[in-house]
Amino acid sequence: MEVTLAVIKPHVLRNTYALQQIKTLIEENFRVLGHKEVHITKELSDRFYAEHRGKFFYHRLTTFMNSGPCYALILQSEASVQKWRRLMGPTKVFRAVYTEPQCIRALYGLSDTRNACHGSDSEASALREIGILFPEFDVLAVADRESKKRT
Numbered sequence: 001m002e003v004t005l006a007v008i009k010p011h012v013l014r015n016t017y018a019l020q021q022i023k024t025l026i027e028e029n030f031r032v033l034g035h036k037e038v039h040i041t042k043e044l045s046d047r048f049y050a051e052h053r054g055k056f057f058y059h060r061l062t063t064f065m066n067s068g069p070c071y072a073l074i075l076q077s078e079a080s081v082q083k084w085r086r087l088m089g090p091t092k093v094f095r096a097v098y099t100e101p102q103c104i105r106a107l108y109g110l111s112d113t114r115n116a117c118h119g120s121d122s123e124a125s126a127l128r129e130i131g132i133l134f135p136e137f138d139v140l141a142v143a144d145r146e147s148k149k150r151t
């Protein structure tokens with residue numbers, strides 16, 4: 001069983017219908033090991049998006065993530081990283097709309113910055129990102145305990 005981190009971006013949190021639809025989709029597809037509303041401060045977004053520092057969209061992205069609360073979830077399933085990324089769809093919203101019109105980003109994304117959600121790109125990234133947004137959470141211990149419950 002693999003874990004991944006999902007983050008619902010600020011504009012979706014202000015859209016109760018969209019947030020509920022996404023939560024339902026998540027509950028149908030994953031075991032939710034942890035979830036919380038989180039304010040991604042400048043300091044947190046600098047750590048979270050360190051690999052993008054220096055890119056043209058970096059300031060726009062970190063400012064947006066800082067503009068209101070986000071909703072972060074630790075998800076567990078078989079191949080959860082790829083599963084959540086498939087549900088999100090392509091990073092760029094125009095591509096999502098044309099190629100996968102039912103994906104989350106096609107339905108609720110507004111622009112490449114405001115593309116509705118984040119998903120880790122590997123389990124190693126997930127553990128790093130979970131450590132930033134859920135410092136209190138011992139993800140390995142919880143994931144292990146959940147796996148044992150089912151064996």
Ligand code: GDP
Pocket residue numbers: 052057060061090091112113114115117118119120121
């Ligand atoms: P993701 O894994 O699909 O979220 O994509 P990345 O890790 O490559 O990028 C992180 C975030 O940066 C994305 O979710 C986008 O919000 C933003 N981003 C990436 N590429 C672009 C771009 O070309 N333009 C803008 N405005 N934002 C981008």
